[in-house]
Amino acid sequence: MIRIENVNKTYRSGRGKVHALADVSCTIAEGAAAALVGKSGSGKTTLLNCIGGLELPDAGRIQCFGQYLSLLSGSGLSRYQRRRVGFIFQHGNLFSYLTVRQNIAFPLNLNGFSKPDIAERVEGLLERIGLSRAGDAMPHELSGGEMQRVAAARAMAHSPALLLADEPTASLDSETAGNLVRLMFEIGKENNCTMVISTHDPDVFHLAEQVIHLKDGRIQEEE
Amino acid sequence: MKSRLIFWGNIAICFLLRSGRITAALSLMVITAVAVLIFLSALAVGVNDTMIRNSVGLYSGHISGEELPMSLPPDRLRMDGVATVLKRVYSPGILSREQTVLPITAAGVDPAAEKEVTALWKKVVAGAYPEEGKAEILLSRSMAEKLNVQPGDPLDYRPLPDGSPVTLTVSGVFHTGIDTLDQNLAFCPAGVLENAGKTWQAAIFLKEGSDPDAVVADYRNRLSGVGRFQTWKEAMPDLVQLIELNYVSMGIVLILVFGVVSLGIACAFVIFIFRNLREYGIMKAMGVTSGEMAGLLILNVVLMNLAGCLAGLLIGVAAVLTANAWGIDLTAFTSHNRYFTVSGIIYPRLTRFSLWLPLALSLVFSLIAALWPAILVNRKKAADILRIV
Numbered sequence: 001m002i003r004i005e006n007v008n009k010t011y012r013s014g015r016g017k018v019h020a021l022a023d024v025s026c027t028i029a030e031g032a033a034a035a036l037v038g039k040s041g042s043g044k045t046t047l048l049n050c051i052g053g054l055e056l057p058d059a060g061r062i063q064c065f066g067q068y069l070s071l072l073s074g075s076g077l078s079r080y081q082r083r084r085v086g087f088i089f090q091h092g093n094l095f096s097y098l099t100v101r102q103n104i105a106f107p108l109n110l111n112g113f114s115k116p117d118i119a120e121r122v123e124g125l126l127e128r129i130g131l132s133r134a135g136d137a138m139p140h141e142l143s144g145g146e147m148q149r150v151a152a153a154r155a156m157a158h159s160p161a162l163l164l165a166d167e168p169t170a171s172l173d174s175e176t177a178g179n180l181v182r183l184m185f186e187i188g189k190e191n192n193c194t195m196v197i198s199t200h201d202p203d204v205f206h207l208a209e210q211v212i213h214l215k216d217g218r219i220q221e222e223e
Numbered sequence: 224m225k226s227r228l229i230f231w232g233n234i235a236i237c238f239l240l241r242s243g244r245i246t247a248a249l250s251l252m253v254i255t256a257v258a259v260l261i262f263l264s265a266l267a268v269g270v271n272d273t274m275i276r277n278s279v280g281l282y283s284g285h286i287s288g289e290e291l292p293m294s295l296p297p298d299r300l301r302m303d304g305v306a307t308v309l310k311r312v313y314s315p316g317i318l319s320r321e322q323t324v325l326p327i328t329a330a331g332v333d334p335a336a337e338k339e340v341t342a343l344w345k346k347v348v349a350g351a352y353p354e355e356g357k358a359e360i361l362l363s364r365s366m367a368e369k370l371n372v373q374p375g376d377p378l379d380y381r382p383l384p385d386g387s388p389v390t391l392t393v394s395g396v397f398h399t400g401i402d403t404l405d406q407n408l409a410f411c412p413a414g415v416l417e418n419a420g421k422t423w424q425a426a427i428f429l430k431e432g433s434d435p436d437a438v439v440a441d442y443r444n445r446l447s448g449v450g451r452f453q454t455w456k457e458a459m460p461d462l463v464q465l466i467e468l469n470y471v472s473m474g475i476v477l478i479l480v481f482g483v484v485s486l487g488i489a490c491a492f493v494i495f496i497f498r499n500l501r502e503y504g505i506m507k508a509m510g511v512t513s514g515e516m517a518g519l520l521i522l523n524v525v526l527m528n529l530a531g532c533l534a535g536l537l538i539g540v541a542a543v544l545t546a547n548a549w550g551i552d553l554t555a556f557t558s559h560n561r562y563f564t565v566s567g568i569i570y571p572r573l574t575r576f577s578l579w580l581p582l583a584l585s586l587v588f589s590l591i592a593a594l595w596p597a598i599l600v601n602r603k604k605a606a607d608i609l610r611i612v
Contacts, residue, residue, distance in 0.1 A: 045610070054508055054606040075512060082510025089609065092501045097241040098234070107509055109230045138241070 002028040002051060002162070002194060007060035009046050009217075020046040021057065022217040028194060028210060030065070030161075033185065035205050036198040038214035044198035045166050047214070051196060052085050052164045053077045065161055082110055086155030086193075088165040088184075093151035094139040100150050101126070101135035107158045125153040129183060145176035152180060156187050163188055165197040169204070178203050231515065235522040239530075242495070249491050250531040253589075256484045257535025257581050258542065260477050264577035265543040266551070267473040269569040271466045274562040278462055279455045281342050281565055282404060284309065284426035285435045287458060288442070291423050291450040300425055302441060304433030307340045309333065309426040314416045316382040318360075318409065320370045327366065329380065331413035340428055342565040343397060343410070350374025350395025353412055359394035361410040367396045382416070389415065401561050425450075462562060470576065477584050485588035492524060492596045503600050504608030517597035521590065528589035532582050539581070546571045 009021040021043045028034045036044040049055045050062055053069050062069050065084065072080060086107070094103050101122055108118045126132045129149040131142075139147060148168055155163055165184065169177035181203045188195045197204050205211055213220040239246045279285050288300065297308040312331040317324050334355050338344045344352040349367075351374070353359035360378060362370070372378060372393050381388040391411060399405055429435060435454035442452045456463050496503065506516065547570050554567030571577075 049606045049609075052508065054609070055604065078510045078512045080510070081508060085510070087505070087508045089505065093505060095502050095505075096499065097238045102237065110510065112226070 001030045001063075001065070002196070003063040004028075004047075004051070005061050005063070007047070007050060007057040007062060009043075009050065009055070009057050019217045021050070024060070024214075024217070024219055026212055026219060028196060030194055031189075031192040032210055033188065033195040033197065033208045034210040034212055035208035036196060036212050036214060037200070037205070038220075042214040043217040044214055046217075048164050048166050048196060048198055051162070052087060053081055082107070083158070084161045086158070086160040086163045088148070088151050088155045088163070088168045090167040090170045093154070094147055096139050099136050099138060100131060100142070103139070103150055104154045104157050107154060111158045113158070121157055125157055128187065129153050145172050145180065148172060148176075148180050149183060152184050152187070156184075156191065156193065159191045159193070161194060163193050163195045163197075165195070165199075167198055167200070169199065169201045177201055181207065231519055231522060232526075235519060235526055238519075238523055239527055245491070245495055246527055249488055250527055250534070252484055252487055253528055253531025253585060254535040254538065256480055257532050257585055258539040260480055260581040260584075261536065261539025261573075261577060262542045262546070262571065263476065264473055264580060265539075265571035265573050266546075266569065267469050268574050268577050269547075269551075269571040271469055272572055273566065273569050274462060274465065275455065277342075277563055277565045278459055279428070280340075281346070281399060281401070282426070283455065283458065284341075285429040285433075285455050286425075286427040286439055286442075287453050288425035288427060289422075289451045289453070291425055293421060293423060295446075295449060297425065299446070300427060300442070302438070302445075304429055304438050305427055306430045307336070307428040309336055309340060309428070310413070311424045311426060312413055312416055312420055313424060314382050314386075314420055316380055316386065318362075318366070318370060319379045319381070320372055320376070323370050325366060325369055327407050327409050329360070329382070329416055330408055330410050331416035332410055334412055337410075341426070343399070343404075345565060346397045346399045347395045348398050350393065353394040353410060355412050356414065357394070357412065358389060358391050358415055359411060360391040360415075361395050361397055362393055363405040363408065364396050364398040365405055366407075366409060367393065380415075391415065399561075399564050400559070401564065422450075465562070474580070477580055481581075481584045481588040484585075485592040488524065488528075488589065489592040489595045492520070492592070493599060496520075496596050496600060500600075500603075500608055504603070504605045507605035508609065513601045516600055520597040520600065521593040524589050524593035524596075525586065528585055532585050535585075536578075536582060540573065540578075543571045543573050543577070 004024055004026050007021050007024045011018045011020055024047060036047060038044050046055070050057050051064065053072070056070055067080065069077065069080070095106065098106065104122045104125055105118050108121060113121070123132070126135050129152070131146060131149065134142065134146070142150065152168070163184070168184070169180055172180060181201060184195070185207050197208065297310045300308045310333065314329045314331065316327060316329050318327050334353050338352060347361070348364060353361050360380065362372070367373070370378065374393050374395050376393045378391050378393060379388050380391050429438060435456065439452045439454050503516065550568040550570050552568050557563035557567035
């Protein structure tokens with residue numbers, strides 16, 4: 001379960017203080033999929049980053065799977081991100097100098113999986129995302145949709161407890177986006193993975209069990 | 224641990240291989256620096272070798288033995304590391320020609336042996352080196368001018384304090400540019416100076432690579448106080464200083480060049496990291512620790528340097544061996560220098576100094592070069608990187 005309690009986050013920018021998150025509280029059940037919805041600048045990415053431990057709230061606290069992130073040390077936070085979290089970003093997810101296969105294997109190597117286990121998982125995921133013949137391709141040889149499928153496979157390769165996706169379909173056409181969303185939900189549900197996805201995509205709204213609307217850093221409504 | 228190292232090693236190798244042009248450009252910088260500095264270091268060693276060879280090979284030898292009793296045969300001085308021992312007898316005397324008299328020290332030598340080992344005969348500017356069995360004398364140019372003689376002219380020589388005068392023919396005139404040789408030494412076959420003194424002096428020439436200090440220690444040990452022995456280092460402290468100065472200057476050049484190259488590599492890597500900053504941000508988001516990130520960057524720089532060093536080493540060694548086979552003739556720049564009186568041809572030579580110092584410095588500096596990018600990436604938060612890139 002992910003419990004977000006009275007989280008505040010402020011940035012300083014050229015335009016002065018920006019309240020990215022203001023007193024945000026919500027709970028996401030374990031294994032559930034939550035869609036974060038809101039306009040650009042509403043605080044979706046900041047909330048995802050806070051849940052993923054990429055940044056710490058100025059006030060309030062976040063509990064993920066029984067751990068308060070603010071209490072974790074630097075290495076503890078790295079361990080949490082490495083073992084329990086998978087990230088998908090809007091673009092530029094893949095390491096340009098690694099092949100598709102090496103990209104998917106990266107979190108598995110990082111988590112100390114055995115060689116046979118890595119090979120089995122990578123080949124299985126490649127088949128799953130329909131790129132079993134592109135394992136040795138470099139990222140720049142893939143289309144945008146293929147890149148995001150590889151990014152999804154990599155994010156879920158080590159069976160994380162939490163998948164955080166920041167507008168993963170934003171740069172894709174609707175058909176490709178639909179395929180990617182279905183793929184993410186399929187693999188996520190199989191692994192009982194809690195998913196938090198910031199999106200404008202109606203496909204995600206329909207598949208998510210929970211939709212959190214954000215406006216100016218505040219939760220407007222929860223469905 | 225081992226598998227973790229292999230994993231990060233593979234990532235670093237993939238990064239270097241697939242960033243082909245940038246790796247090649249950076250490697251070229253390292254290759255050039257290492258090759259050039261190996262060559263320059265070997266050249267410095269070659270210059271030192273030439274100065275030593277010229278200084279000891281002209282006349283004095285690597286070791287000089289003085290006040291050796293006539294009862295001690297030269298063969299007693301032949302031991303491990305010794306190539307040749309030349310026996311010389313010195314006798315003070317007066318040279319006279321018509322009304323002019325000149326106090327000198329006559330050196331009685333074995334002309335054939337001297338010509339074989341020393342290079343004084345090459346400094347004969349008129350006439351020829353004396354020949355065994357002939358009553359001849361070789362004078363320095365200043366002596367010949369003072370006595371107003373030329374090769375073929377007769378001279379009277381009277382050993383001091385009360386020797387019988389002999390008439391000698393001037394066989395030739397030499398000029399070395401070295402005061403101790405040009406001022407008052409004249410050379411004649413040892414037979415001319417029979418019964419000249421009670422002691423003799425040895426010029427000892429060593430085999431390549433022999434340590435003069437070790438040989439002298441051996442002499443002092445074996446001959447238990449007989450005679451006095453002095454290495455060229457003791458006899459020529461100015462040359463020793465010059466050689467040390469040469470090494471220190473080369474060391475400074477090496478450090479400066481690698482400092483500049485490292486700065487270039489660090490700058491290029493920082494630019495490269497900024498270009499790929501998002502990928503480092505994603506790595507951080509995936510839980511790669513600061514230590515792992517720093518390790519990866521250091522591995523990248525060190526591996527690239529290692530490859531560059533290896534290629535630079537091969538090129539540098541090949542260049543040194545080629546130059547060593549031919550020699551580099553710098554006579555035009557050394558002809559008035561007393562340490563290059565015999566030859567100005569430099570033979571670059573590889574030594575531990577010339578071979579390992581550039582490599583060691585390259586690796587040390589590459590580690591330093593990796594620190595800046597490593598610190599830079601580690602100081603940036605993943606969220607900040609992903610937000611701005």
